[in-house]
Amino acid sequence: MTDAVIRLLLADDHPVVRAGLRAVLESEPDFAIVAEAATAERAVELAAEVDVDVVLMDLQFGPGSAMNGAQATAAITARGPGAPRVLVVTTYDTDADTLPALEAGATGYLLKDAPPEELARAVRSAAAGRTALAPTVADRLLERMRVPAAALSVRETEVLGLVADGLTNQAISRRLQLSLATVKSHLVHIYTKLGVESRTAAVREARARGLIRRGG
Amino acid sequence: MTDAVIRLLLADDHPVVRAGLRAVLESEPDFAIVAEAATAERAVELAAEVDVDVVLMDLQFGPGSAMNGAQATAAITARGPGAPRVLVVTTYDTDADTLPALEAGATGYLLKDAPPEELARAVRSAAAGRTALAPTVADRLLERMRVPAAALSVRETEVLGLVADGLTNQAISRRLQLSLATVKSHLVHIYTKLGVESRTAAVREARARGLIRRGG
DNA sequence: GCGCACGTCAACCTTTCGATTGATGCCGGG
DNA sequence: CCCGGCATCAATCGAAAGGTTGACGTGCGC
Numbered sequence: 001m002t003d004a005v006i007r008l009l010l011a012d013d014h015p016v017v018r019a020g021l022r023a024v025l026e027s028e029p030d031f032a033i034v035a036e037a038a039t040a041e042r043a044v045e046l047a048a049e050v051d052v053d054v055v056l057m058d059l060q061f062g063p064g065s066a067m068n069g070a071q072a073t074a075a076i077t078a079r080g081p082g083a084p085r086v087l088v089v090t091t092y093d094t095d096a097d098t099l100p101a102l103e104a105g106a107t108g109y110l111l112k113d114a115p116p117e118e119l120a121r122a123v124r125s126a127a128a129g130r131t132a133l134a135p136t137v138a139d140r141l142l143e144r145m146r147v148p149a150a151a152l153s154v155r156e157t158e159v160l161g162l163v164a165d166g167l168t169n170q171a172i173s174r175r176l177q178l179s180l181a182t183v184k185s186h187l188v189h190i191y192t193k194l195g196v197e198s199r200t201a202a203v204r205e206a207r208a209r210g211l212i213r214r215g216g
Numbered sequence: 217m218t219d220a221v222i223r224l225l226l227a228d229d230h231p232v233v234r235a236g237l238r239a240v241l242e243s244e245p246d247f248a249i250v251a252e253a254a255t256a257e258r259a260v261e262l263a264a265e266v267d268v269d270v271v272l273m274d275l276q277f278g279p280g281s282a283m284n285g286a287q288a289t290a291a292i293t294a295r296g297p298g299a300p301r302v303l304v305v306t307t308y309d310t311d312a313d314t315l316p317a318l319e320a321g322a323t324g325y326l327l328k329d330a331p332p333e334e335l336a337r338a339v340r341s342a343a344a345g346r347t348a349l350a351p352t353v354a355d356r357l358l359e360r361m362r363v364p365a366a367a368l369s370v371r372e373t374e375v376l377g378l379v380a381d382g383l384t385n386q387a388i389s390r391r392l393q394l395s396l397a398t399v400k401s402h403l404v405h406i407y408t409k410l411g412v413e414s415r416t417a418a419v420r421e422a423r424a425r426g427l428i429r430r431g432g
Numbered sequence: 433g434c435g436c437a438c439g440t441c442a443a444c445c446t447t448t449c450g451a452t453t454g455a456t457g458c459c460g461g462g
Numbered sequence: 463c464c465c466g467g468c469a470t471c472a473a474t475c476g477a478a479a480g481g482t483t484g485a486c487g488t489g490c491g492c
Contacts, residue, residue: 015332020237020238
């Protein structure tokens with residue numbers, strides 16, 4: 001796959017963003033955009049049908065979509081070796097976004113404010129199997145390793161995200177297929193790690209630290 | 217200004233999005249992109265210096281920017297007649313985003329998931345001084361006029377703000393020199409007005425509607 | 433192999449929250 | 463003047479949340 005041409009699949013629900021990625025990447029002679037997907041499901045299909053080296057994957061796919069970019073990433077990389085590499089290109093760099101994506105097997109994580117050269121460099125890295133992370137994402141990961149106490153686990157971040165959406169512990173347990181006891185257990189750990197003692201305070205603290213996204 | 221060519225200024229901090237807008241709009245023969253801005257401040261400058269008919273304005277300009285899109289919109293439209301029209305093109309359609317932008321004098325409000333044809337149509341509408349709103353935004357505005365009950369009193373907003381800061385009812389009562397009963401009474405009214413049934417859900421809803429400040 | 437973090441769950445208990453009902457006083461518009 | 467919205471407070475009760483303790487299996491690193 002390290003031939004002359006790198007075959008790309010663009011997965012983003014915004015036509016404008018797809019056009020922008022296409023415009024930026026098509027100017028590179030060794031890139032070829034072979035397919036576009038406006039939904040996560042379609043991206044998974046195309047990644048299986050078409051011969052693709054790197055998938056440029058957005059994480060958010062609008063309220064009308066059941067699957068998000070992280071799930072699509074997992075579905076694509078689950079096919080093991082030979083599967084295309086997934087390079088996440090999105091707007092947010094909170095732990096709530098980056099951790100699930102990287103855990104799903106993304107080879108890289110870039111922000112949409114990245115300049116075109118950086119984007120092209122990341123695509124070539126991903127095609128070669130090398131990881132390409134945005135500086136802020138890399139910083140955040142290193143900080144996690146340096147101070148592991150202040151970092152929430154993926155599961156904890158997931159629970160806290162639902163808390164921030166206003167769900168009760170009961171609702172969270174149903175949504176995540178957990179027992180109520182487990183949800184409370186996660187919350188106790190979250191409170192300890194964040195140094196707070198209530199759900200609303202935890203949401204506020206997590207928002208301030210960039211652990212969860214600020215928007216709804 | 218209703219001549220043959222509509223002169224456009226693109227204001228967005230994402231190079232990819234600017235490239236996408238350029239790619240989509242340049243294919244229209246009567247559009248001419250005369251300038252691009254990566255910051256809100258630069259957009260205001262350019263809108264004053266360059267002869268522009270319509271500004272395509274993003275609302276979010278990254279954490280490094282002091283001015284947001286709504287403020288830039290206000291600065292541009294403040295120059296009265298002869299000033300370029302501002303067409304907001306952004307990702308979010310919550311009240312917290314749309315209301316300030318429209319109040320700042322935006323002629324239109326589109327979402328980035330809009331198809332290219334709709335985008336071109338909105339640009340022509342804006343150039344002619346006609347308002348162009350995304351369907352979801354228009355729905356939201358109509359709903360707001362139909363049900364004006366969703367306005368919180370000053371005191372209720374104050375209480376909800378402290379709830380959003382993670383304070384307990386006890387702490388709020390002390391902070392505001394109230395009895396615990398009064399705080400709970402306010403919260404009941406807030407829940408009724410917002411159509412929710414828990415403090416975290418109320419915070420989320422208020423944030424989405426722009427009733428309380430988004431930042432911590 | 434062992435320790436450790438993580439995720440999972442249970443039982444018990446205390447505190448807080450939310451729902452209900454009801455009351456008082458103030459103020460402004462019809 | 464009276465009604466309604468707002469702000470204030472009280473009492474009560476059930477539900478939810480939070481604290482504590484303890485437990486089990488898994489996976490990872492030393």
